[in-house]
Amino acid sequence: xxxxxxxxRHEVTEMGQxxxxxxxxxxxxxxxxxxxxxxxxxLELLIYFNNNVPIDDSGMPExxxxxxxxxxxxxxxxxxxxxxxxxxVYFCASSLQAGDNNxxxxxxxxxxxxx
Amino acid sequence: xxxxxQPEDQVNVAEGNPLTVKCTYSVSGxxxxxxxxxYPNRGLQFLLKYITGDNLVKGSYGFxxxxxxxxxxxxxxxxxxxVSDSALYFCAVRDRGNNRLAFGKGNQVVVIP
Numbered sequence: 297x298x299x300x301x302x303x304x305r306h307e308v309t310e311m312g313q314x315x316x317x318x319x320x321x322x323x324x325x326x327x328x329x330x331x332x333x334x335x336x337x338x339l340e341l342l343i344y345f346n347n348n349v350p351i352d353d354s355g356m357p358e359x360x361x362x363x364x365x366x367x368x369x370x371x372x373x374x375x376x377x378x379x380x381x382x383x384x385v386y387f388c389a390s391s392l393q394a395g396d397n398n399x400x401x402x403x404x405x406x407x408x409x410x411x
Numbered sequence: 412x413x414x415x416x417q418p419e420d421q422v423n424v425a426e427g428n429p430l431t432v433k434c435t436y437s438v439s440g441x442x443x444x445x446x447x448x449x450y451p452n453r454g455l456q457f458l459l460k461y462i463t464g465d466n467l468v469k470g471s472y473g474f475x476x477x478x479x480x481x482x483x484x485x486x487x488x489x490x491x492x493x494v495s496d497s498a499l500y501f502c503a504v505r506d507r508g509n510n511r512l513a514f515g516k517g518n519q520v521v522v523i524p
Contacts, residue, residue, distance in 0.1 A: 344511075400455075
């Protein structure tokens, strides 16, 4: 298996622009997680899905952030409009089933820089 | 809410010496506990987990961790550190009644040749 796939790996954009991050989970996994990592705040869970349904989005910073999972093999995290403080590494992870003892498998991340 | 504390920012150890990375946790019930490693410019990689049973858990790359319920700890250990073990290590916990995985802030491990 190719593992969790994220694109793009790097994104540089200007403040105010829309940013879309993409994730393909491991085939057969039915839970998907979006995290953000910064030096100041460490690793933060933004949102997670079970069977394509958002379960907990309490970590989403504000209305500028939105996430979708239209099918079992694809998810997007969108920031509109982007701000410099959104600069971070965004990770997608997947697991067999949230709520059980299954470990999460992480993608390589997208490094976002908002100028 | 569950939480994890990794008290040290950085752990320095000489190659060949034992390595210990400390983790304590707080949950309302019985925990699921995990260790992950992150190499530069990479995503987190799963090392090992404690679910139930034997308190000593063995994982990838020669790492092991010991669950201590009375001390609410889950320290990561390796008998003989390698330079290639230099990385960022994260402890994580999930309460069995809660689907969210709480990560610690991470510990930078530096293995000195």
